[in-house]
Amino acid sequence: MPAMFGPRTKAQSGLTARRTFPLGRLALTLLWLWAAVPGQSRAQSTNALPLALGEVLNSVTNQYPPMLAALIERDVVAGRLRSAQGAFDFTVFSKLFGTPQGYYESGTWDSGFEQFTGIWGATVFGGYRITRGDLLPDYDYTRTQRDGEARFGFRLPLLRDGSIDRRRATILKADLDRKLADPLILRQRLDFVRAGSVAYFNWLAAGERWRLAEELLRIARDRAAALTNQVEAGHAPRIVLTDNLRLVVARELGTVQARRRFEGASLALSLFLRDAEDQPVVAGRDRLPAGFPEVLPPDVSRLVPDLAQAETRRPEIARLRLSADKLAVDRKLARNQLLPNLDAGVVGSRDFGTDTYKDKGEFEVQAGIELKVPLQRREAKGRLAEIEAQQERLVNEQRFALDRIRTEVNDVFSALSAAWEQIQRTGLNVELARALQAAELERFNQGATDLLALQLREQATFDAQTAAVEAQFEYFRAQADYRAAAALDVP
Numbered sequence: 001m002p003a004m005f006g007p008r009t010k011a012q013s014g015l016t017a018r019r020t021f022p023l024g025r026l027a028l029t030l031l032w033l034w035a036a037v038p039g040q041s042r043a044q045s046t047n048a049l050p051l052a053l054g055e056v057l058n059s060v061t062n063q064y065p066p067m068l069a070a071l072i073e074r075d076v077v078a079g080r081l082r083s084a085q086g087a088f089d090f091t092v093f094s095k096l097f098g099t100p101q102g103y104y105e106s107g108t109w110d111s112g113f114e115q116f117t118g119i120w121g122a123t124v125f126g127g128y129r130i131t132r133g134d135l136l137p138d139y140d141y142t143r144t145q146r147d148g149e150a151r152f153g154f155r156l157p158l159l160r161d162g163s164i165d166r167r168r169a170t171i172l173k174a175d176l177d178r179k180l181a182d183p184l185i186l187r188q189r190l191d192f193v194r195a196g197s198v199a200y201f202n203w204l205a206a207g208e209r210w211r212l213a214e215e216l217l218r219i220a221r222d223r224a225a226a227l228t229n230q231v232e233a234g235h236a237p238r239i240v241l242t243d244n245l246r247l248v249v250a251r252e253l254g255t256v257q258a259r260r261r262f263e264g265a266s267l268a269l270s271l272f273l274r275d276a277e278d279q280p281v282v283a284g285r286d287r288l289p290a291g292f293p294e295v296l297p298p299d300v301s302r303l304v305p306d307l308a309q310a311e312t313r314r315p316e317i318a319r320l321r322l323s324a325d326k327l328a329v330d331r332k333l334a335r336n337q338l339l340p341n342l343d344a345g346v347v348g349s350r351d352f353g354t355d356t357y358k359d360k361g362e363f364e365v366q367a368g369i370e371l372k373v374p375l376q377r378r379e380a381k382g383r384l385a386e387i388e389a390q391q392e393r394l395v396n397e398q399r400f401a402l403d404r405i406r407t408e409v410n411d412v413f414s415a416l417s418a419a420w421e422q423i424q425r426t427g428l429n430v431e432l433a434r435a436l437q438a439a440e441l442e443r444f445n446q447g448a449t450d451l452l453a454l455q456l457r458e459q460a461t462f463d464a465q466t467a468a469v470e471a472q473f474e475y476f477r478a479q480a481d482y483r484a485a486a487a488l489d490v491p
Helices: 011-020 024-036 053-063 065-088 166-232 238-270 300-313 315-337 378-445 451-485
Strands: 091-099 106-116 123-133 149-157 341-351 363-372
Touching: 053 065, 053 166, 065 106, 065 166, 091 123, 166 238, 166 315, 166 451, 238 451, 300 315, 300 378, 315 378, 378 451
Parallel strands: none
Antiparallel strands: 091 106, 106 123, 123 149, 149 341, 341 363
């Protein structure tokens, strides 16, 4: 195992250090061993290629369990639509009844069908009936000639339930619910893509912070060997070596913290990154790219068209529009329910066999019309007032939704522009900090300054580099927010 603070030139220096730190050397060695254990010893992807954002987003859209659960909503609403279409089911019936004991003893078998057509609310029906037994009086509608009677007819609502009724309204709204599933799924898709993007760039930023922490630790460790030689040669006091040892310990602690943040970011990313067996993949350090993707300045000329796209393609707008269509169906139904019932019907029948009854013709046609008027109509009036209030509320929601979308897009674009400016400033800050650190190192080597001043310069460079990483992360997070706000990832 390599020495903790660089190679020793004399055995005595190691003895001196152990006398100075009787338990510290053991503690530092154990700490170094702990920090050297790979943090990604868990189940990881065996693919050593750098992890790209596209791989994560492909996993989100095709394998992310909440996304798959959202897609099931289409099957749910399709089932509801099919259930509503049961109003058009072809219905058949058969019944047997009679008077086995009485003045008129008889039995009747009646079977038939009924079909709701949906054409102006019309229903067609037909069937066959046969009666056996004593001669029945003329007021008994079930009597037939010897071989029975076939019939066919239809019922037609002329006013109420004509242009629309509850059954057709239910089907129309079920179909709109089927269409409503798409904006709901799209809303979740945009949210999941955004969350996956942020998790990816957070993982990338955590890896960069870990690399910077290790680089800062390496500088202190490399300096330990030179300081040991200077102390042994009598050119520097031992307290300088002790101070550098303290700095190594502090930076080792910082490295452990950076490693832990990377491990946490890897686990968070594994929720979105899945393998072929749909199992979470913990992306290890070997999959880190060389750095962040290229950072481009925000294109101000794209803001206006992106706003227009957001106003038309955001799933909230589609959801509100379809909700308005559902209320329009309810309003049409409520207005129709204010009308009186005026129903017409025609039925034709034909008897077969011998003429058991002389007052029944071979072919008969019956027609009728029925009027029924609920005078108060409070149910329909109350329902209509409720729907009109809901429509007014929905208009306000639509107007506010557009205002919120415009504000959100503008706000995120502002954040993206600010992040771009921060990247420019932090980049310059890193260059200046590195120049100052190099100058301070030169002065330190010439004996013109002390270790404390050099440590402060190194820390300032590290802080500047960390700030640059944070600025890049903020830029790509704002970019993910902007793409979601402007609905740029709508397929």
